[in-house]
Amino acid sequence: MAKLIVPQEGEAELGVTQSETMQLALERQRKRDTVQSLVSSLIVVGMMVAVLALIAIVSWRTSSPAMVTYQAAPPEIEPVDRPEVNQRARPNPPGQKSSRAKVIAASAPSPVSVPIPDNPVPEGPFGMSDEIGEGWGDNEGDGTGGGGASFFGSQRKGKRVAYVVDFSGSMGSTAEGGGSYVNSLKKELATSIEGLGKGMSFSVIFFSSRAWNIATPGPDYVGNGWNGLGATPHTNWYPATDRIKKQVIAQINGMPVDGGTSWYPGLKMALSMTPHPSIVYLLSDGEPRDGEDVLFNIKQLNPNGTPIDTIAFELPGTPAALLLEISQNTGGRFSMVYKGVRKSGRAAEALTNPKYD
Numbered sequence: 001m002a003k004l005i006v007p008q009e010g011e012a013e014l015g016v017t018q019s020e021t022m023q024l025a026l027e028r029q030r031k032r033d034t035v036q037s038l039v040s041s042l043i044v045v046g047m048m049v050a051v052l053a054l055i056a057i058v059s060w061r062t063s064s065p066a067m068v069t070y071q072a073a074p075p076e077i078e079p080v081d082r083p084e085v086n087q088r089a090r091p092n093p094p095g096q097k098s099s100r101a102k103v104i105a106a107s108a109p110s111p112v113s114v115p116i117p118d119n120p121v122p123e124g125p126f127g128m129s130d131e132i133g134e135g136w137g138d139n140e141g142d143g144t145g146g147g148g149a150s151f152f153g154s155q156r157k158g159k160r161v162a163y164v165v166d167f168s169g170s171m172g173s174t175a176e177g178g179g180s181y182v183n184s185l186k187k188e189l190a191t192s193i194e195g196l197g198k199g200m201s202f203s204v205i206f207f208s209s210r211a212w213n214i215a216t217p218g219p220d221y222v223g224n225g226w227n228g229l230g231a232t233p234h235t236n237w238y239p240a241t242d243r244i245k246k247q248v249i250a251q252i253n254g255m256p257v258d259g260g261t262s263w264y265p266g267l268k269m270a271l272s273m274t275p276h277p278s279i280v281y282l283l284s285d286g287e288p289r290d291g292e293d294v295l296f297n298i299k300q301l302n303p304n305g306t307p308i309d310t311i312a313f314e315l316p317g318t319p320a321a322l323l324l325e326i327s328q329n330t331g332g333r334f335s336m337v338y339k340g341v342r343k344s345g346r347a348a349e350a351l352t353n354p355k356y357d
Helices: 009-061 181-194 242-253 263-271 291-296 316-330 345-350
Strands: 147-152 154-159 160-167 200-205 211-213 279-284 308-313 334-338 339-344
Touching: 147 160, 147 181, 147 279, 154 279, 154 308, 160 181, 160 263, 181 200, 181 242, 200 242, 211 263, 211 308, 211 339, 242 316, 263 279, 263 291, 279 316, 291 316, 334 345, 339 345
Parallel strands: 160 200, 160 279, 279 308, 308 334
Antiparallel strands: 147 154, 200 211, 334 339
16 A cells, blocks of 8 residues: 655645745745846946937037129120021021130230131122132132041031032022133132042032932933932942042032022032931022922931031022021021122021012
């Protein structure tokens, strides 16, 4: 049989006392932990509040420095008398080069020379007498060695120049002083081409009711030319060597005039050349049947933004106004040959008035 062990009275009391003591100790430990946690939390919260308060006080006491600005008074704009232009032409947004910066001049001498912008005398003769049949093409140009060309006084820098010139029937007209318009044009073309420097390339595109180039077979150049429909015919670049210049000038001198006037085919051929031209000269003496369409679509026609210098050749009035707008919309220059005298600036623009039609 198993022996039943009965605890003594003192042992029972001792066991109960130890259990209660342990429970009391655990309870006291829990209270101490709770109090320590609360105190730690209060300390952390107090520190955060103190930091935020310090930041607020510093921000409140810090003053931002006053910003002082200065705005100059707008410059006075001098009134400019603008000539009336073609009222039928569609409006176009002004180009980037439609305004010019004012020149600041000083009376004090300077040891550094400053180039003066080209500002020819509007009423001055262009290297010739008053009659159109004499003295054309005496200007020297800037095409020797500098990579540029000069055509009817319009000087441009660049390596590839395209001449788009009017060879319509009206160019065979006789000027007041003798000689024909086309002969004067041929002289100026020869002078300009001869002045092209080494390393340059050039091409001549003729137009009347159609357009053709040096490679177009003759003698019916107009009939064999391009009417502006379908694929644009290829136009070659020719190196500006002495031998090529002589050959091209000889062909220009033998070129006849015939037909009406259309600007689009010749311009399209020039602006479609590869690589695209850096200089384009457009000369015309008559009112084209497609002038307003060319002006309206000039951005699509000239995607590379090549400046187009326009020359109104004995052509005052509305057609000249179209040429003026083409030059303005492409960053080019406009000039006019009127009664054998080259005019530019305001003098040329004044001749675009419809009263001359």
